[in-house]
Amino acid sequence: xxxxxxxxxxxxxxxxxxxxxxxxxxxxxxxxxxxxxxxxxxxxxxxxxxxxxxxxxxxxxxxxxxxxxxxxxxxxxxxxxxxxxxxxxxxxxxxxxxxxxxxxxxxxxxxxxxxxxxxxxxxxxxxxxxxxxxxxxxxxxxxxxxxxxxxxxxxxxxxxxxxxxxxxxxxxxxxxxxxxxxxxxxxxxxxxxxxxxxxxxxxxxxxxxxxxxxxxxxxxxxxxxxxxxxxxxxxxxxxxxxxxxxxxxxxxxxxxxxxxxxxxxxxxxxxxxxxxxxxxxxxxxxxxxxxxxxxxxxxxxxxxxxxxxxxxxxxxxxxxxxxxxxxxxxxxxxxxxxxxxxxxxxxxxxxxxxxxxxxxxxxxxxxxxxxxxxxxxxxxxxxxxxxxxxxxxxxxxxxxxxx
Amino acid sequence: xxxxxxxxxxxxxxxxxxxxxxxxxxxxxxxxxxxxxxxxxxxxxxxxxxxxxxxxxxxxxxxxxxxxxxxxxxxxxxxxxxxxxxxxxxxxxxxxxxxxxxxxxxxxxxxxxxxxxxxxxxxxxxxxxxxxxxxxxxxxxxxxxxxxxxxxxxxxxxxxxxxxxxxxxxxxxxxxxxxxxxxxxxxxxxxxxxxxxxxxxxxxxxxxxxxxxxxxxxxxxxxxxxxxxxxxxxxxxxxxxxxxxxxxxxxxxxxxxxxxxxxxxxxxxxxxxxxxxxxxxxxxxxxxxxxxxxxxxxxxxxxxxxxxxxxxxxxxxxxxxxxxxxxxxxxxxxxxxxxxxxxxxxxxxxxxxxxxxxxxxxxxxxxxxxxxxxxxxxxxxxxxxxxxxxxxxxxxxxxxxxxxxxxxxxxxxxxxxxxxxxxxxxxxxxxxxxxxxxxxx
Numbered sequence: 001x002x003x004x005x006x007x008x009x010x011x012x013x014x015x016x017x018x019x020x021x022x023x024x025x026x027x028x029x030x031x032x033x034x035x036x037x038x039x040x041x042x043x044x045x046x047x048x049x050x051x052x053x054x055x056x057x058x059x060x061x062x063x064x065x066x067x068x069x070x071x072x073x074x075x076x077x078x079x080x081x082x083x084x085x086x087x088x089x090x091x092x093x094x095x096x097x098x099x100x101x102x103x104x105x106x107x108x109x110x111x112x113x114x115x116x117x118x119x120x121x122x123x124x125x126x127x128x129x130x131x132x133x134x135x136x137x138x139x140x141x142x143x144x145x146x147x148x149x150x151x152x153x154x155x156x157x158x159x160x161x162x163x164x165x166x167x168x169x170x171x172x173x174x175x176x177x178x179x180x181x182x183x184x185x186x187x188x189x190x191x192x193x194x195x196x197x198x199x200x201x202x203x204x205x206x207x208x209x210x211x212x213x214x215x216x217x218x219x220x221x222x223x224x225x226x227x228x229x230x231x232x233x234x235x236x237x238x239x240x241x242x243x244x245x246x247x248x249x250x251x252x253x254x255x256x257x258x259x260x261x262x263x264x265x266x267x268x269x270x271x272x273x274x275x276x277x278x279x280x281x282x283x284x285x286x287x288x289x290x291x292x293x294x295x296x297x298x299x300x301x302x303x304x305x306x307x308x309x310x311x312x313x314x315x316x317x318x319x320x321x322x323x324x325x326x327x328x329x330x331x332x333x334x335x336x337x338x339x340x341x342x343x344x345x346x347x348x349x350x351x352x353x354x355x356x357x358x359x360x361x362x363x364x365x366x367x368x369x370x371x372x373x374x375x376x377x378x379x380x381x382x383x384x385x386x387x388x389x390x391x392x393x394x395x396x397x398x399x400x401x402x403x
Numbered sequence: 404x405x406x407x408x409x410x411x412x413x414x415x416x417x418x419x420x421x422x423x424x425x426x427x428x429x430x431x432x433x434x435x436x437x438x439x440x441x442x443x444x445x446x447x448x449x450x451x452x453x454x455x456x457x458x459x460x461x462x463x464x465x466x467x468x469x470x471x472x473x474x475x476x477x478x479x480x481x482x483x484x485x486x487x488x489x490x491x492x493x494x495x496x497x498x499x500x501x502x503x504x505x506x507x508x509x510x511x512x513x514x515x516x517x518x519x520x521x522x523x524x525x526x527x528x529x530x531x532x533x534x535x536x537x538x539x540x541x542x543x544x545x546x547x548x549x550x551x552x553x554x555x556x557x558x559x560x561x562x563x564x565x566x567x568x569x570x571x572x573x574x575x576x577x578x579x580x581x582x583x584x585x586x587x588x589x590x591x592x593x594x595x596x597x598x599x600x601x602x603x604x605x606x607x608x609x610x611x612x613x614x615x616x617x618x619x620x621x622x623x624x625x626x627x628x629x630x631x632x633x634x635x636x637x638x639x640x641x642x643x644x645x646x647x648x649x650x651x652x653x654x655x656x657x658x659x660x661x662x663x664x665x666x667x668x669x670x671x672x673x674x675x676x677x678x679x680x681x682x683x684x685x686x687x688x689x690x691x692x693x694x695x696x697x698x699x700x701x702x703x704x705x706x707x708x709x710x711x712x713x714x715x716x717x718x719x720x721x722x723x724x725x726x727x728x729x730x731x732x733x734x735x736x737x738x739x740x741x742x743x744x745x746x747x748x749x750x751x752x753x754x755x756x757x758x759x760x761x762x763x764x765x766x767x768x769x770x771x772x773x774x775x776x777x778x779x780x781x782x783x784x785x786x787x788x789x790x791x792x793x794x795x796x797x798x799x800x801x802x803x804x805x806x807x808x809x810x811x812x813x814x815x816x817x818x819x820x821x822x823x824x825x826x827x828x829x830x831x832x833x834x835x836x837x838x839x840x841x842x843x844x
Contacts, residue, residue, distance in 0.1 A: 005610035022634065026603075030610055048659040050642035062641025063659075066634075113794075132792065136764045140741075141750040143686035145655055145664060150684070150752035151760075156465075157591045158582070160675030163666045163682060164754055168579040169658035171595050171635035178602035178634075179428075183791040185609040186407035186432040190796055192613070196404065198795035209760060209771050210790035212424040212490070213598045214467060218757035219772075221466025221485040223784050225474045228678040229467040229757055235588035243577070243588040252572040254592040285460075314563045317525075321569030323577045323587060326636070326643045326650070334558040340630050353644045355633040358603050359626035364614040 004031020005364035009188065011035065012094035013071065016043045018170045019204060020100030020128045021067040022177025023184060028070035029366050035090065035382055036071040040403050042375045052349050058375050059348045065372050066354060069344060073373035074382045075402050078109055082401035087111055088119065089386040096188050097125040103138045113199040123197045124187035128180050132203030148172035151208030153215040156229045164231065175211065176204040239284040239293045243323065246301045250323040251309050258284040266316035272296055344371040376403060406433025406796050411612065414439055414513060414520040415494065418449040420594055421567060421628055422523030422551050423490035424601025429608060430493035431789035431798050437814060438496040439510065440807055442836050445843045450807065451484035454839045472781045481839060482778050482806040489787050491804035497814040498807065499834045501532055506834060510534060512819050514542035519608050523551035526561045536623050545621040547611040549604055555627035567596035570629040579639055583654050596632040603631050661688050662717040663724040666754060669737035681737045682754040685728065685744065693717065695747035700731050761785065775803035808837040
């Protein structure tokens with residue numbers, strides 16, 4: 001197989017948890033050599049589940065597993081003075097640095113941008129933090145919930161007489177990781193083409209405020225017209241719009257600009273829909289008709305499975321999506337036949353099936369070349385590549401800088 | 404110093420949000436992105452729901468959907484629909500009738516002068532009008548092509564029409580989020596699939612350009628948006644892979660089982676129907692943060708319970724903690740709560756309704772928006788700026804939101820090298836202009 005597009009790139013990775021590791025995962029999965037510097041007790045994502053077979057352990061976390069494929073793990077306590085020479089040699093070797101330490105932490109250890117740029121004027125460094133390097137909230141802490149609530153469009157998600165409701169799990173952090181990867185890739189491009197080293201200050205809050213997940217539209221809608229974007233009064237019930245029950249679950253029609261001819265085809269041209277009142281312009285804005293339509297549509301939906309409905313919708317080009325669950329997706333032949341799923345062979349866990357490529361790039365493909373690393377799995381390997389003798393590695397270990 | 408992608412020209416055939424976000428990121432980073440548009444074909448959901456929405460429609464509806472400038476459709480509504488206008492910064496726009504032989508010739512000349520092309524139309528659309536990958540390679544053999552179909556170009560779902568919300572349903576996101584005590588019909592559309600697809604798309608184009616620099620070859624990238632969205636649900640997929648467990652929705656609680664972790668009511672100016680309700684998010688991620696929360700609350704008796712010192716005990720009594728904390732938060736201002744809690748090391752922030760961001764000290768300090776004039780003298784407004792800060796190649800708004808056909812002169816004359824006479828002919832034959840056909844509603 002051809003190497004990925006980032007073949008030959010070395011990433012010094014000082015990121016932890018979700019957002020930073022997702023950014024460097026993209027680099028690793030597309031061919032870069034990502035050297036993940038881990039604290040002696042490991043990336044905190046090793047301490048959260050889901051646990052393999054329900055058993056806790058640093059090599060058994062599903063979160064760590066997914067976000068750290070193809071990386072190498074070097075244990076280093078960057079607070080130890082002995083760690084400085086290791087970092088310096090890593091900096092000499094790296095093509096880009098990506099870090100997600102609390103703003104100011106690397107500076108206080110003498111490993112921040114000032115130091116990096118004094119050692120190398122052609123090395124880009126990306127810092128991924130909740131609020132950036134200079135915000136009045138620079139030292140504030142976040143979670144997925146805190147970030148999405150504050151800077152994403154969470155306020156208008158849900159219904160009016162209830163609290164706003166967030167996305168699944170750590171989705172907003174993954175959005176940020178993907179956006180950070182664009183900044184890192186651009187910085188690498190500038191370094192390779194122009195020899196520019198620079199500091200990229202990536203604020204996760206800024207990536208939510210100015211991203212694309214509807215917040216951008218809600219803010220400008222207010223700026224333009226003074227109008228707010230509120231949560232819905234209740235379940236959506238447009239013509240068709242909303243999540244509807246069906247024979248075996250639920251089916252989604254939200255966001256569908258009404259096109260009666262297509263709905264007519266999807267529903268099999270029922271007699272009731274031939275009444276010209278349904279074909280008048282703006283019918284979707286007439287509340288009584290919308291209610292009547294939904295009353296007539298619902299029995300049709302309840303008699304059919306979500307797959308049957310989706311198939312009818314696809315043929316009629318109606319915007320629609322069934323609400324699948326994760327187990328249904330694992331069995332779905334569309335995705336498996338496309339080769340979406342991937343596997344990684346792990347020393348402790350055996351063969352693990354996991355989400356595959358985010359995109360295909362045939363001439364320089366995505367690939368899983370190695371499983372996520374065991375904690376410190378590559379410490380000796382990387383240190384000897386950096387020119388440390390065995391005795392020096394032993395000294396580093398004795399000092400507690402590595403383990 | 405030139406921007407990172409300066410000298411790279413990208414043809415933009417994208418629609419709605421996912422594709423347009425990819426090209427927005429590339430444009431922000433310095434690429435010359437040229438939107439190629441057609442005055443005779445209304446592509447819904449890219450320059451508005453309709454080309455000419457009625458004044459009544461523009462006065463009704465949510466701000467994000469129909470909040471046009473000053474609640475008026477304006478002279479050319481397609482240049483300032485709030486749903487899409489933030490995706491027009493830093494881009495060029497040319498018009499050409501691609502559904503004509505002459506239009507395709509003009510387009511081929513543009514392709515020959517470009518490095519990359521991005522599109523996310525329904526599968527088969529480019530082929531239908533005769534500008535599929537073969538046509539593109541013929542015009543430029545090392546072109547980087549990024550296609551972003553919803554479910555891929557093969558398989559039974561390839562022709563399914565979809566917005567981000569639909570493919571998130573298919574990928575399992577819709578069943579994994581929302582109120583645990585209400586059925587899924589209470590779930591509102593989200594578009595995180597557009598976000599990640601757009602970001603991955605920009606990353607992919609830059610990566611493929613690197614491959615082209617090293618090998619001389621272009622390639623056809625396929626980003627199936629559904630597949631790309633999977634990473635946001637990684638824990639759910641890993642739980643099934645590891646354990647056969649199908650996770651259920653848990654509202655605003657922690658997927659990692661940290662407690663307390665939720666939204667709590669703050670002192671409000673109104674309610675959900677008028678945008679005046681206020682909420683504070685609080686996430687206690689370790690036992691020290693629990694101590695911080697206790698201190699912030701004045702260490703009430705109930706919180707001193709030894710069972711609550713460890714996450715396990717707190718998780719077991721999450722409902723009770725939520726009730727207790729809500730009593731404490733509901734009489735307090737959300738920003739004051741954030742500052743108090745953060746000063747005790749506890750992750751917390753208000754849930755900002757979109758209108759409030761302009762007053763936020765962080766947004767102001769980081770200068771996340773900037774005033775620019777809209778085309779046609781419709782007015783000056785605060786638009787989102789590029790959001791990644793580069794120390795040596797700072798990004799900015801080099802061009803305000805682009806109007807349909809605004810850069811025809813530049814593109815036809817300087818990029819494509821057509822003469823005055825040829826351009827006059829293109830105007831006459833309906834390629835060049837700034838207005839959709841009058842019969843398009």
